[in-house]
Amino acid sequence: MFKKSDLSVAVITSIFILSGCNSSDSDSKSGSTAPNGKWTTGDLHVHSIQSDDAQRDLKDVLDYSFDQYGLDWVFLTNHLRDSTRDHRGSDIAEGPIPFSVGMEKYEVPFTQMAQLVGHYEEKTIFSAFEWDMPTHEHFNIAILGEDPQSIDSLKAIQQFEYYFTDRDPAMFNPEDVSQWDEQGERAFTTHEDALKALAWLQANYPTSSFGLINHPSRYSDSYVISDFREFNDIAPDVVFSLEGMMGGQMEPDRGSYMEPYTEEFLPYRSYGGADYIIAQVGGQWDALLGEGRRIWNFANSDYHFKTNDGLYSSGYRPGEYAKNHLWVPENAEEGVKGLLQSLRSGKSFSTYGDIINALDFNVSNQNSTAYMGSDLNVSQGEEVTITIRFKSPESNNYEYEVGSGQTGGMKPFVHHVDLIAGDVYQKAEPGTPEYDQATNPTTKVIARFTQDDWTVDDEGFATMTFSFTAEKDQYFRLRGTNLAPNTPYQTDENGNPLPDELVNIDDHQSRFNAINDRNYYDLWFYSNPIFVVISE
Incomplete structure (x- = not known):
């Protein structure tokens, strides 16, 4: 199972359709949907040089996110640790300081001033953070408060x-510390x-913050399923998302999932670049959805740098490889508050390598239609129809050679789409x-x-339907890929992704190219689910 594959440029170009087009598709946010609103794209997990393990300054990160890759929104998530550098990478004279203080002094003023003078117009930038959750793994948190990025919210x-x-x-304002000590106790072990x-x-x-479980299975001792249930039980309005499609995709160990390549650690590998939690049909995500828990999947870059010093590689730039496609209703609040409402709704899908750039996935009966993240209430025995409509762009961001800035004119395509269903039953009780x-x-x-x-229409949208008789509470979700079942080293006979292999090549540039080829050879998308509920 762990044989090294040889994904040369000749192999990868024979798998993909070459379009000869080097520009990104201008219709990336189109698609049919009944409610009023718009599709947006963004990234929930992005670092700049204020994180000690990142190498790119904040302007560089935002320029790539918005100007080159056309994202609509970005959550900056530097590590909540001691901070020694400002947003440009200069040493902080009084450092180290808490990153929350560095956020207030450097990150937020830069982004606010940049937008005030006309940069990144009509884009949403929000400063969140990545927390080292005690005894677990990394966990992104955004605290908006009543007035996002105001003095009060930054103080929170x-x-x-x-x-x-x-x-x-001693690293904090003494007056703040005195007040905080009166309000609560410290807890970090x-x-x-x-x-x-x-x-x-x-x-x-409860309504102005959220948490994202980052790269959940990167380490074997990070989480067990009861942790996710407990998080959601204790903070149901806050913990509603997991990073099932993690960043770090330019690592030799895809996703930076570096546990041993043995049978014992198969649940802690990446599968088609995705965490086993979502890649396993009937696995942990399905166990949570089967309890009716509204926990959504997202895809992020976890950007620190793409390559550095010609020696190392880490992750793609924001918007380059991983994308979240999020529906924002017309009546949503402005800015990041509206984004939070939309993220919580679950009406989104996530992609690698722009395998698709539009998806309309809905379930309907004679009376109504439900979209991703929502419920369709039906009578038992009622006929229900699922409609799937998607489109792929004319080209994606495949680059050859890595670092050349030259895209390969690669047109992504979908080999097949899987409709996945599972029963919804009673929520499990602690103990x-x-x-x-x-x-x-x-499932x-x-x-x-x-x-x-x-069938494919004149605009390039593929449409298919599936009808069934509703007999019980269920949920339905989608996954799609460019790979056929039984693709060597990539998929099994049932079309499930196989564990990704280590790319271990001594020559650095050759290794970068092989990693990039591995990733673009193996593309997937996942939708969030729709629930069908039998009315009493």
């Missing part, structure tokens, strides 16, 4: 860092302390065996669509 982030990290109290942090967010910012159950045995691929099953 500093309060969080004081309470839930081991920063020295145990699993219970992690829960206290989430409970604090739920109590103080029961079900609370530790990491599978949903009812299956109930239909597979290829080009023989869909």
Whole structure:
């Protein structure tokens, strides 16, 4: 299973359709949907040089995000640790300082001033942070408050860092520390302390904060399924998302998933670039959805740098490879508040390599239609129809050679789309065996669509339908790929992704190219689910 594959340029170009077009598709946000609003694209996990392991200044990060790759919104998520550099990479004279203080002094003023003078117009930039969750893994948190990025909301982030990290109290304003000590206690060591942090967010910012479980299976000791249930139970309005399509895709170990390449650690590998949590049909994500938990999947860059010093590679730039396509209703609030409402709704899908750039996935009966993230209430025995409509762009951002700035004129395509369904049953109770159950045995691929099953209209949209009789509460989700079943080293006979292989080549440029080829050879998209609920 772990044989090294030889993905040469000749091989990869034979897999893809070459269009000869080097520009990105101008119709990337089109698609048909009934409600009023618009599709947007963005990234929830982006670092700049203020993180000690990142190498690109803030202007460079934002220029790539918006000017080159056309994203609509970006959440900056530098590490909530000691900070030694400003947004340009210069050493902080009084450093180290808490990053929450560095955010207030450097990151937010830069982004606000840039937009004030006309840069990144009509784009949304928000400063969140990546927290080292006690006894677990990295966890992104955004605290908007009543007035996002105001003094009050930035102070709330500093309060969080004081309470839930081991920063020295002397690094904060003494008056703030005195006030915070009166309001609560510090907690930054145990699993219970992690829960206290989430409970604090739920109590103080239930509608104006959210948390994202980052690269969940990167390490074997990071999380178990009961952790996800517990997080969601304690902070249901805050913990509604996981990074099932993680960044770090330019690492030799795809996604930076570096546990041993042995059978024992198969759940901690990446599969088609995705976490096993979402890649396994009937796995942990399906176990959570099977309880009716509204927990959504997202794809991010986790950008630190693409390549550095000609020696190392890390992740693609924001918008270059991973994208979240998020529906923002016409009546949503302005700016980041509207984005948070939209993220919470679950009406989104996520892609690698722009395999698709438009998706209309809905479930309907005679009376109404439900879209991703929502419910369709039906009567038992009622006929229900699922409609899937998607489009791929004329080209994506495949680059050869890596670092040349030359795109390869590659046109992505979809080999097949899987319709996945699972039963919805009673939510598991803490302390029961079900609370530790990491599978949903009812979940299956109930239909597979290829080009023989869909029709393509004049605009390039492929459409297919599936009808069934509603007998029980269920959810439905999609995945799609450019790979056929039984593709050597990539998919099994049922079309499921296989564990990604290590790219281990001594020559640095050759290794960068092989990693990039590996990733563009193996493209996937995942939708968020729709729930069909039998009315009483």
